[in-house]
Amino acid sequence: MKDFFIHFLTPSLFFTLLFVSFVGAAEGDNQEPTEFEFEFKSTQSRGTIMGEDDTTNFFIEPRVVVGELHHSYKEIYKGEGSSDIKWEDNMPFAGLGITLGYKNFSLDVYAQQSASGKDSFFSSEVVENGVKIKDYNTDISREDYAINLSYARNLFVNWDDRIVFSVGYKAGKTSISGARRNITPLSDEEQYISLGHEEKQFETNGPTVGISYGFPIGESVIGLNLAYAWLETTYTPSENVTPDSTSGLTLGILLSSPITNNLMFNFSVDGYQYTMNAEPPDERESLVSIDTIEESVFSIKTSLSYAFDF
Numbered sequence: 001m002k003d004f005f006i007h008f009l010t011p012s013l014f015f016t017l018l019f020v021s022f023v024g025a026a027e028g029d030n031q032e033p034t035e036f037e038f039e040f041k042s043t044q045s046r047g048t049i050m051g052e053d054d055t056t057n058f059f060i061e062p063r064v065v066v067g068e069l070h071h072s073y074k075e076i077y078k079g080e081g082s083s084d085i086k087w088e089d090n091m092p093f094a095g096l097g098i099t100l101g102y103k104n105f106s107l108d109v110y111a112q113q114s115a116s117g118k119d120s121f122f123s124s125e126v127v128e129n130g131v132k133i134k135d136y137n138t139d140i141s142r143e144d145y146a147i148n149l150s151y152a153r154n155l156f157v158n159w160d161d162r163i164v165f166s167v168g169y170k171a172g173k174t175s176i177s178g179a180r181r182n183i184t185p186l187s188d189e190e191q192y193i194s195l196g197h198e199e200k201q202f203e204t205n206g207p208t209v210g211i212s213y214g215f216p217i218g219e220s221v222i223g224l225n226l227a228y229a230w231l232e233t234t235y236t237p238s239e240n241v242t243p244d245s246t247s248g249l250t251l252g253i254l255l256s257s258p259i260t261n262n263l264m265f266n267f268s269v270d271g272y273q274y275t276m277n278a279e280p281p282d283e284r285e286s287l288v289s290i291d292t293i294e295e296s297v298f299s300i301k302t303s304l305s306y307a308f309d310f
Contacts, residue, residue, distance in 0.1 A: 065095035067301025079288035089117030171205035271298035
């Protein structure tokens with residue numbers, strides 16, 4: 001059911017939202033925009049550009065997000081006869097978020113789920129370190145959650161720009177299922193090895209700090225985002241490895257344009273990469289074990305948001 005929603009309903013939702021956007025634009029031709037809002041990165045920080053005469057104190061701004069992400073997950077092994085494993089694919093995703101704002105402060109909550117992807121690498125044979133390795137197709141998916149508290153203010157007195165400082169908490173989970181690895185030693189003296197079906201989950205969670213800057217171009221806004229995260233990691237099955245904590249940067253850029261006074265269209269590009277050192281369950285050098293886990297996500301997304309002012 002989840003895959004049906006992502007693969008079939010998400011494209012339908014996307015084109016429906018675009019249709020609503022054009023309709024809203026047509027309806028708003030005779031309106032003078034009095035304020036507009038922009039979102040630097042849906043999982044990090046956002047802010048509101050307000051003129052000197054703006055009287056809005058409180059707003060609620062829900063948003064719907066659709067996009068495409070390139071996800072890469074790699075396990076680097078050590079030990080005699082070891083070989084690295086890498087999963088990667090492009091996957092559509094959908095997300096929902098809501099922002100509650102009061103004057104210069106805002107609280108943002110966001111959740112995102114990708115469709116299941118398949119890595120074509122897992123249908124080939126390779127020969128490495130004296131063994132023949134055959135891997136099979138496997139399913140991968142990604143989900144993310146975030147909550148952020150932000151404070152926004154003007155940086156330059158004569159500009160309608162906005163700098164935003166944020167603190168928050170993020171969590172993500174990569175799920176890998178159906179992985180199977182057959183290892184056939186080329187020497188007749190050794191035995192055939194089959195790892196069989198596997199279910200893996202790699203989870204990260206921890207606090208974040210971010211800074212964003214947005215500046216107007218006509219009625220639109222260009223936003224730049226930089227965030228840093230300290231993440232604790234969990235790897236399942238836990239008996240195979242204990243990942244260390246990690247940290248890393250997230251970079252993003254966003255273009256936001258008003259359709260009507262309260263309806264916004266947003267387009268953004270962002271990405272991150274984390275590298276986790278892993279502690280093996282056994283200290284013997286000859287044991288094949290995970291040495292490092294690398295994960296990166298690059299995403300392109302569009303969203304529609306509507307602000308209810310009070």
